Amino acid sequence: MLSAFPFMFFASHPISIQVIHMHGLRRLALVALTVALTALTAHGFAKRPSELWSYLHFDGKGFVAGKPGEPFVPFVAVRPGFRPVVETNEERIREVALTEGTGAIAGICFVQSYGGKLRPAAGYHAVPLLAVPVAAGDRLVTTVETDGNGFFVTVLPVGTYRIGNQGVEVKVEVGATKLVPLRVGKRMVD
DSSP states (O other), X not given: OTTTHHHHHXXXXXXXHXXXXXXXXXXXXXXXXXXXXXXXXXXXXXXXXXXXXXXXXXXXXXXXXXXXXXXXXXXXXXXXXXXXXXXXXXXXXXXXXXXXXXXXXXXXXXXXXXXXXXXXXXXXXXXXXXXXXXXXXXXXXXXXXXXTTSEEEEEEESEEEEETTTTEEEEEOTTOEEEEEEEEEEEEEO
C-alpha cells in the first residue's frame, strides 16, 4: 500500500503534477540560461590582449590597416584609451592606459624617394632620431624624437596642435590616437 501512495496522491491531484512539472521546466531553463551566460562571459574575457588592438603600418604614403607583410617591419598598434605602441612583434605590446583628458599622436618622419633617369624607384626612407616639435598656437608644448625607425609617439591633453616644422595641424581627442605621416623631404634616386 505504501508504494501506491504517491501515485494515488498525484492521480487525485492533477494540478500538483502540472505545478511540479512547471517548476522543473523553470529550473531547467534557469540552469541553461546560467550556463549560456557563463560561457559567453568566459569567451569575452578569453580574448588575448593582442586581439583588442588595431594594427596599422606605413606604406610610403599613409597609414593603412594591418601589419606589414614582411617580418621585422614596424607597425603601430592602437586601442582606444591606451597609449599607441610602435612595435615589430605583437606579443611584446605593453598596455599603458592614457591618463584622463588626454589623447595620443603617433607618426613617422620620412623622406619621399622618386625614381631618376637610370631606374624607376619610388618609396620612402624613415628619418631616425629627428626632433619633432609640437606646438599649441605660438607656444612650444614639447619636442619628441623619432625612434630608430622614424616613428614617434606623444600623449597630449585634448586640443589642437601643430606637429613638425611643417606645422601639420592635428586635433587630439580624449582616448583617441591620431596618426600623422610627416614628409620631411624628397629625393630623386639615380
